[in-house]
Each structure stands twice: as structure tokens, then as C-alpha cells.
Amino acid sequence: MSKKKQRVTVELTRRDFLVLGGTAAGSIVAAQVLTTGVLSPFGGLKQRQVTGEEAPEKASSEYHWGMVINLEKCIGCEYCQRSCSATNDVLDDKPWNIVVEDELDNGQRYFFSRPCLHCQDAPCVEVCPVQATYHREDGLVMMDYDRCIGCRYCEVACPYDARKFNWADRSDVNPYIPTWGTAEVERRPRGVVEKCTFCNHRIDAGLAAGLMPGVDRDATPACVNACPVGARIFGNLKDENSKVSQAIANNPTLRLREELGTEPSVYYIPPKKEA
Amino acid sequence: MATVALPTKKPSLITPGFLGWMAFLTLCIAIGLVSAYEVLTKGLSVTNMSNTVPWGLWITIDLSAIALGAGAFTLSAIVYVLRLKRFTPIVRLAVYVGFVGYTTALLTLVMDIGRPDRFWHPWVYWNVHSVLWEITWCITLYLIILAAEFLPVITDLPFFSRWPWMRRFAHAVHKFAPVLAVIGLGISLLHQSSLGATYGILRSRPIWFKPSMPIMFILSAVAVGPAVIMAIAFITEWATKRATVPHDVLRAIARFSGFGLLAYAYIKMWDLAAVTYYGRSPQVNQGFAMLNEQTPYGFGFWVVEVIVGIVIPAVFFLSSRFNRRPVYLVVGALCAMIGVVANRWNVTVSGLTVPLSYSPGVLYQSAPGSYSPSLAEWGVAIGVIGYALLLLTLGLRFLPLFNNTHDEPSKS
Numbered sequence: 001m002s003k004k005k006q007r008v009t010v011e012l013t014r015r016d017f018l019v020l021g022g023t024a025a026g027s028i029v030a031a032q033v034l035t036t037g038v039l040s041p042f043g044g045l046k047q048r049q050v051t052g053e054e055a056p057e058k059a060s061s062e063y064h065w066g067m068v069i070n071l072e073k074c075i076g077c078e079y080c081q082r083s084c085s086a087t088n089d090v091l092d093d094k095p096w097n098i099v100v101e102d103e104l105d106n107g108q109r110y111f112f113s114r115p116c117l118h119c120q121d122a123p124c125v126e127v128c129p130v131q132a133t134y135h136r137e138d139g140l141v142m143m144d145y146d147r148c149i150g151c152r153y154c155e156v157a158c159p160y161d162a163r164k165f166n167w168a169d170r171s172d173v174n175p176y177i178p179t180w181g182t183a184e185v186e187r188r189p190r191g192v193v194e195k196c197t198f199c200n201h202r203i204d205a206g207l208a209a210g211l212m213p214g215v216d217r218d219a220t221p222a223c224v225n226a227c228p229v230g231a232r233i234f235g236n237l238k239d240e241n242s243k244v245s246q247a248i249a250n251n252p253t254l255r256l257r258e259e260l261g262t263e264p265s266v267y268y269i270p271p272k273k274e275a
Numbered sequence: 276m277a278t279v280a281l282p283t284k285k286p287s288l289i290t291p292g293f294l295g296w297m298a299f300l301t302l303c304i305a306i307g308l309v310s311a312y313e314v315l316t317k318g319l320s321v322t323n324m325s326n327t328v329p330w331g332l333w334i335t336i337d338l339s340a341i342a343l344g345a346g347a348f349t350l351s352a353i354v355y356v357l358r359l360k361r362f363t364p365i366v367r368l369a370v371y372v373g374f375v376g377y378t379t380a381l382l383t384l385v386m387d388i389g390r391p392d393r394f395w396h397p398w399v400y401w402n403v404h405s406v407l408w409e410i411t412w413c414i415t416l417y418l419i420i421l422a423a424e425f426l427p428v429i430t431d432l433p434f435f436s437r438w439p440w441m442r443r444f445a446h447a448v449h450k451f452a453p454v455l456a457v458i459g460l461g462i463s464l465l466h467q468s469s470l471g472a473t474y475g476i477l478r479s480r481p482i483w484f485k486p487s488m489p490i491m492f493i494l495s496a497v498a499v500g501p502a503v504i505m506a507i508a509f510i511t512e513w514a515t516k517r518a519t520v521p522h523d524v525l526r527a528i529a530r531f532s533g534f535g536l537l538a539y540a541y542i543k544m545w546d547l548a549a550v551t552y553y554g555r556s557p558q559v560n561q562g563f564a565m566l567n568e569q570t571p572y573g574f575g576f577w578v579v580e581v582i583v584g585i586v587i588p589a590v591f592f593l594s595s596r597f598n599r600r601p602v603y604l605v606v607g608a609l610c611a612m613i614g615v616v617a618n619r620w621n622v623t624v625s626g627l628t629v630p631l632s633y634s635p636g637v638l639y640q641s642a643p644g645s646y647s648p649s650l651a652e653w654g655v656a657i658g659v660i661g662y663a664l665l666l667l668t669l670g671l672r673f674l675p676l677f678n679n680t681h682d683e684p685s686k687s
Contacts, residue, residue, distance in 0.1 A: 071635075075682060094326050102636030112634050129408035130393075130400040149396050150319075150389020152329035153407050159479030159635050161641045165329060165389065168320035191320045191389025256633045260478050270635055 045110070059139035059238070065198055065213065066139070066237035066265040067224070068247040069113060072272055073231035075099065076111030079180075079221035080232060084115075086181035087199065087222035089174055094164045096196040097223055110271040115223060116141065116162040116196035117256060117264035122210055123155035126161065133193075140198055141239070148192040155193055159257055160264075163195045181222060198234075212236075214243055237265065279323070292514075293672070299667045307658010311386060311653045319389060319649040328627040328644035332652045333387040337621040337657060338470055340380040341414070342492070343612060345419060345500030346462035347373025348456075350528075355456035364520045365528065367428055369504045374421045377414060379663040385654050396475045405475060406469045415467030420459045423448050428674055452657065468493040474622060479633075481558035482566075483626045487546040494542055499611045500655025501528045502588065506608035509601045512669050519677045528602045533592030536611065540585045562629040565643065570628060575621045584614010648666060 041185070076099055084090065084097040102112040118141045124133050125141060132148035135141060140239035155163040169190045179182060185201055199221035200240045206212070206219020213219040214235030224232040246269075247253075253267040313321050323333045339533035350369040354362050385391045397411040426445040435441055468489035473586040475488025508519045550559060566572035573685070591597045591607030597605060624646055648656070670676060 009322060021550060100634070100639045102634050103638035105637050110636065112636060112639055114634075123477065127405050127476075128402055128409060129405045130396040131401075131402040132396075147393075147396060147400055148390065149393045151387075151407060152389070153405075153473075155326065155329045156627070157477050161326075161631050164326050165319075167322075167324075168318045193389075229560065242501060254635060256635065257479070 014134045018261075024156040059135075060135060061137040062137040062236075062238060064137040064237040065118070065203065065267065066220075066235065066244050067115065068251075068269065069200070070231045070233070070243050071110055071112060072249075072269055073206060073229045073230055074099075074111040074113060077164065077228060079226040079228060080113060082176050082180040083222040083226035084175035084196070086174065086179070086256065087182035088197070089177070089186050090194075091164075091166075091170060091172060091187065092175065096162070096194075100260060104271065104273060107271060108271070108274055110241050114160060114162065114256070115198070115221075115266065117160055117262070117266040120263035120265065121261055123157040123159060123260075123262065127153045127157045129153065136200075138203075140200055140203075141195075142197065143192070144193070145188050150161070150191040150193065152193060159262060160239065161262055162270045163193050165193050166190050180226070239266075293668075296668065297665075299384070300661045300668065303545050303562065303657050304665065305662025306654050307661055310654025314386060314655060315391070321630055321649060323646055323649040323652065325466060325644070325646070327498055327630075328621055328624065328646040330387075330658055332620075332621050332647050333383045334646040335616065335620045336383045336656055337380045337387070338492075338623070339616045340376045340580045340663070341467065341470065342496040342615050342619065343497035343500060343503050344373040344376025344380075345463065346501070346502075346504040347376075348417075348459050349497050350504060351424065351452075351456040352460045355453040356460060361521075361524055362528070364677065365504060365508065365524060366407050367425070368508060368520070369501070370421055371428075371569050371670050371674070371676055372507060374418070374425060375663050375670070378419050378666075379396075379659050381414065382662065383655070383659050387660075392431045403459075406472050409472070410466045410469050413462045413469070416461050417459060417466070420455050420462070424452060424455055428676070429677060438607075464493060467496045474626060477553065479631060480626050480629070481556065481621070482562045482629055485546070485550065485554065487542065487549070489619075489620075490542055491539065491546060494535065494539040495615050498532050499518060499608075499615045501535075501609040501685050502532035502592070502611050505532070506605045507667065507671075508677075509605050512601075515671075525601075525604065526598055529592040529598055529607070532608075532611065533589050536589045536592070540581070540589070543581070543585075558632065565629060566625050567605075569643065570623070570625065572625055575617060575625075576612060579617040580614050580621065583610050584617060585611075589613070598641075636673075 024052075051145060078099045079097050081095050081097045085092065085095050088096060090096050097113065097115045099111060099113040101109060103109055116163035120135075120139065122133075122135070122141050125126045125131075129151065130147055130149055131145045133154055134139060134144070150165065151211070152165055155165055167190075170187045174183065182271060184199075185197075197273050202219050202221065203213045206216060209218075211219035213221075214233070217225050220234055224234045233243045233247050237244055237248075239245060246267070248267050251269045253269055255267055322331070346369045350362060350366055350390050353359050354366050385394050388394065397408050398415070402408045410527055427442075427449045429435070430445040471492030473488035474483040475485055478484050505525045549655045563572075588607035588611040589609075591603045597607075624644075627646070628644045630640045630643045634640065
């Protein structure tokens with residue numbers, strides 16, 4: 001009886017060893033790739049579970065540009081939308097930056113505005129098949145107009161309706177120029193998707209010239225400069241002394257559709273309810 | 276061995292009816308070319324798609340063409356992986372129809388993207404987390420597999436007798452048909468379901484965001500794809516008055532499709548119950564209430580998708596009273612096709628009709644979408660359908676799709 005059992009082990013040939021060894025090695029490699037490698041869909045999740053509420057920080061530089069919009073202060077003048085449309089030469093069919101009238105659940109009216117929220121876990125970045133939209137180290141969600149194929153999946157995926165497509169070649173006269181500013185960036189070509197950039201051309205040029213975005217006007221997004229009541233504040237979320245960080249620390253704030261886990265870089269100070 | 280069938284084939288290649296049909300298809304393609312020129316010169320502004328409804332008729336055609344081409348991987352897997360040899364006579368046709376379906380989808384996709392000149396970007400610039408990237412890769416790889424599976428059919432044409440090395444190469448590749456079928460099965464399961472995931476993963480869209488989306492897409496494709504092949508075999512028989520595939524094989528395929536449709540119906544009803552009773556959220560409720568109020572959503576779902584698309588074909592395919600008569604099988608297959616196309620349309624358009632709501636207030640939400648295809652969109656649609664039918668007609672006429680001596684496993 002014991003003899004029979006022994007023979008079973010002896011019957012392992014070299015080939016069997018190779019097969020079994022290869023299987024084991026392959027499993028280890030596969031496990032590595034799938035659990036910690038680039039293919040792992042759980043990488044971001046794990047980090048968030050470990051650190052509790054903390055979001056995976058995409059902004060790896062010393063800056064994370066963010067905005068605070070004070071709905072208590074907003075008077076609905078649309079200056080932000082107009083200066084944005086002039087500065088970024090946006091076609092009037094759908095502005096990058098919208099201003100609309102809204103209502104609280106008690107019927108109280110207020111004005112609501114929305115740029116691109118530059119989400120740190122952005123659905124648009126996830127779905128783009130060619131990485132034409134991507135995270136910059138300073139937290140901005142950017143578009144590469146030279147890479148975009150115009151599939152419009154990002155437009156479908158954005159929870160905040162912040163993206164627009166160039167349906168035709170542009171030959172229009174921008175009604176906001178020169179009253180509200182001059183075009184500081186090129187018109188986008190037909191067939192690509194575009195959206196608010198937080199005026200990254202001002203941020204980049206400003207930092208290079210030693211200016212601080214959010215403090216120095218030349219380095220600050222046009223919408224923030226144009227607001228006559230100071231309802232928009234811009235700055236570095238990583239600097240706790242910046243105006244945005246102070247505003248977030250000293251006021252009740254909310255972010256849009258927080259339950260989706262998109263981690264927007266734009267915070268809102270909600271309007272106070274009248275008694 | 277391929278020459279045996281040739282003498283009987285010579286007569287009646289080109290009949291008046293055939294010429295008329297070809298003239299009709301040429302007209303369709305001409306309409307398509309004119310429309311495509313319009314789109315390529317003026318841009319997508321000639322369509323009725325908008326920033327609210329950025330996807331429409333063309334995406335529906337993509338999804339439908341790929342779903343209806345699913346017979347290729349299903350029947351290849353049945354023959355080469357499950358080794359059910361009696362289905363061998365239909366594999367060539369299935370692979371050919373798959374090839375036609377996938378090229379149709381790619382053609383439409385190139386029209387649909389804003390920058391057709393950058394169609395190659397997904398191959399070069401990778402985003403491994405994007406389902407659309409994965410789908411593009413799968414479709415490309417699967418087209419190569421289909422071409423490899425189909426190569427011997429082309430090289431066996433008398434025309435290729437002058438280059439015997441081509442024939443030898445094609446048959447050498449075809450030796451790997453079982454391997455190709457396994458890879459094709461994997462890739463197909465992946466991208467057929469990912470087409471559903473394209474919608475299912477979007478957390479911002481209340482009526483799309485559910486894990487059942489990919490399951491429903493793949494089940495409907497596996498169920499209806501083979502029925503399409505079966506119907507094409509019967510219709511070819513009627514048109515050419517020549518036997519194609521043994522009828523008991525076609526009936527078996529119909530029964531397979533029938534059971535597939537029942538499985539699809541089961542998941543569809545489970546999904547309906549799950550969404551209605553378990554996954555109920557204010558946004559989902561609002562979305563469906565709005566769709567039922569402002570669009571014929573209920574009609575599209577119950578009448579077209581469920582009754583026409585599932586119940587009628589399932590009865591025709593499974594009840595022995597009907598499935599002995601080819602006419603019922605063909606009508607059933609057409610109904611099932613209508614059901615799948617309607618489903619892809621309903622998923623796309625209704626999901627985009629439900630407005631996004633993201634403001635902290637109660638009043639503002641983005642405008643609900645409304646969409647009906649423009650003339651240019653219909654023109655391109657007619658063109659690509661004409662292209663698909665032309666390729667099918669020419670293939671069925673001039674390629675030995677039913678002459679399967681090489682695939683007999685006993686002889687190789």
C-alpha cells in the first residue's frame with residue numbers, strides 16, 4: 001500500500017516539475033501585476049480606505065489650485081461668465097462658466113455658478129481612451145487638444161456638464177471682446193472637446209514671473225478678477241495660509257455631488273437660510 | 276477538393292433580380308458617400324447631436340453591428356472549443372458576417388469621432404483604465420482574428436492558384452483555428468460586455484449606473500448573434516434556391532438563440548425589479564418618471580424590446596409548432612434583431628435625455644436632452660447599412676461560404 005503511494009510521487013517527471021513551477025511562478029507574477037501593478041483597479045480605493053476620509057491626492061507638486069465660490073455673496077451679474085468667454089474665446093452656445101438662478105428648499109432664491117471643478121478623481125480622465133484629458137501635478141484637469149479624438153465620452157461622463165464639444169469650425173465674432181477682455185488663448189479646432197482650464201496660461205506665466213496665483217491679478221483666473229463682489233476666491237489649497245484655505249477653514253463649505261467621490265477642487269459657501 | 280462544387284455554381288451568378296438588388300445597394304452607398312462628404316467637410320454640426328446628447332444614431336449602429344456580429348465568436352466557440360462538429364458548416368458564414376459587422380462598426384465610429392484623422396490614437400496613447408480604450412483594442416484584435424480564421428476561404432478561390440505559397444500560409448494559420456477561437460472568445464466576452472460597461476460605469480448618470488449593464492449587453496449579443504447567421508443562411512437559400520446549411524443545424528441554432536433570449540429576459544426582468552425595488556434612489560425615480568412622461572420609454576421597453584425582441588422570437592425559436600417552418604425562424608430572427616437595435620437606442624438616448632442635476636439647490640438642473648437624427652445622420656446610416664448588405668451579398672455570391680471541406684476535423 002505504501003509502495004503504491006510512493007510510486008505516485010516518483011511519477012512526477014521533469015516536465016511536470018517545469019509545468020508546476022511555471023504555474024506557480026506565473027501565478028505570483030499575475031498576483032503581483034493585478035494587486036499592486038498598473039492593472040490593479042483597487043490601487044486608489046485601498047489608499048482611501050486606509051486613510052479614512054482623505055482622498056487620494058493627485059496634486060503631487062507644492063500647489064493644488066482650488067477655488068471657493070461664495071453663493072452668499074453672488075449677485076448673478078454674470079461678469080465671471082463674460083470675462084471667461086472673452087479671455088478663453090469661448091463660443092456662446094455653451095459657456096465654460098455658467099451662472100444660473102437657483103432656489104433653496106425653503107423657496108429662497110440665490111445665484112449659482114460653476115466653472116470646471118477640476119476633480120481629483122475625475123470621471124472624464126478615467127474614461128478618455130487616449131489620455132487627452134489628464135491630471136496635472138498641481139491638481140488641474142487639462143485637455144490636450146492635439147491628442148483628443150473627439151469621441152465625447154468625457155462629455156457624457158462629466159457629472160457637472162462642464163465640457164463642450166467643437167461641433168464646427170469657428171468663424172464667429174466673439175461678442176465679449178473687447179468689452180470683457182481679450183482672447184489670451186487660441187481657439188480650439190473643430191472636433192475636440194474643451195472646458196474651463198482655471199486660466200492655466202495665467203497660472204503658468206505668473207509663477208514663472210514670480211507672481212502668486214490668487215494674490216496677483218495677472219496670475220489669477222479671469223472670472224475671479226472680474227467678480228465685483230469678491231464671491232470667487234482662488235489659490236493654493238496646500239498652503240493653509242492662502243485665501244482659499246482660510247475661507248474653507250472659516251466657513252461652512254460644500255462640494256457638488258460629494259457622494260460621487262469625484263473630489264472637486266471647487267468649494268462652495270452655501271447661502272445662509274433666512275429665518 | 277474545392278473544385279467539386281464549381282461546375283454547379285457557374286450558371287445564374289448574375290440574374291436581373293441580383294442586378295436590381297445591387298443597383299439598390301449602390302444607391303444606398305451613394306447616399307452614404309454624399310452624407311459622409313457633408314459631415315467630413317462641415318463637421319459634426321450637420322448632425323442633431325448636441326452637448327446635451329453627444330451620442331445618437333451612429334453609436335446605436337456601432338453597438339448593434341457589434342452585437343449582431345456576435346454569432347461569429349459564439350459559433351466558433353461552439354465548433355472549435357466545445358467541439359460540436361455538426362455546426363461546422365455554418366462557421367465560415369458566421370465568421371464572415373462577424374467581419375462585416377465589425378468593419379461596419381469601425382466605419383461608423385470613424386464618422387462619429389470629431390477627428391477621424393486621429394483614429395489611430397488609442398493604439399498609440401494608452402489609457403488602460405478607459406473601457407473605450409479597451410473596446411478599441413479588442414475590436415482591432417478581434418478583426419485580425421476573424422481575418423486569420425477567414426483567410427483560407429479567400430486563398431482557396433481559383434484566382435489564388437497562381438500563388439500556392441499564399442494558400443499554404445493561410446492553411447497553416449488556419450491550423451490554429453481552435454486557439455484563435457479561444458482567444459476570440461475571451462476578447463469577445465470582454466468587449467461585448469464592455470460596451471454595456473461604457474454606460475454602466477458612469478456614476479453621474481442615474482439610469483445607466485448599474486452593474487447589470489454589461490451582463491445584459493453580452494447576453495443579448497450571444498442570444499441574437501447566432502440567430503442572425505441562421506436567418507442569413509435561410510434567406511440565401513430562398514434567394515439562390517440552393518441548399519446552404521442542413522436545416523436541422525439551423526433549427527438547433529434557433530433553439531440555442533431561444534434559450535439565450537430566455538436567459539436575457541430573466542436578467543432583464545431581474546434588473547427591472549432590482550432597479551425598481553432595491554436600487555431605488557430619488558434620482559433614479561425622477562429619471563424614470565421623466566422618461567415615462569416625456570418619451571415613449573414604456574412602449575419602447577415593453578412592446579419593442581420585450582414583446583417583439585424577446586417573447587415573439589423565443590416562442591418561434593422554441594416551440595416545435597413554429598420552429599419547423601423556416602419562415603417563422605427568419606421572422607423570429609428579424610424580431611430579435613429589431614429588439615437588440617431598439618435596446619441599444621433606448622439605452623443611449625434615454626440615458627442622455629435624463630438631465631444632470633448637480634446644483635446644491637432644488638430648482639436648477641441642466642436641460643433634459645432631446646434628439647432625433649438629422650438628414651446627414653440618416654444618410655450615413657443608410658450608407659453603412661448599404662455597405663454591410665453589399666459585402667454580405669457579394670460574399671454569399673462569390674465566396675465558398677458553405678463549402679466547408681477544409682474545416683472537417685476528421686479529414687485534417
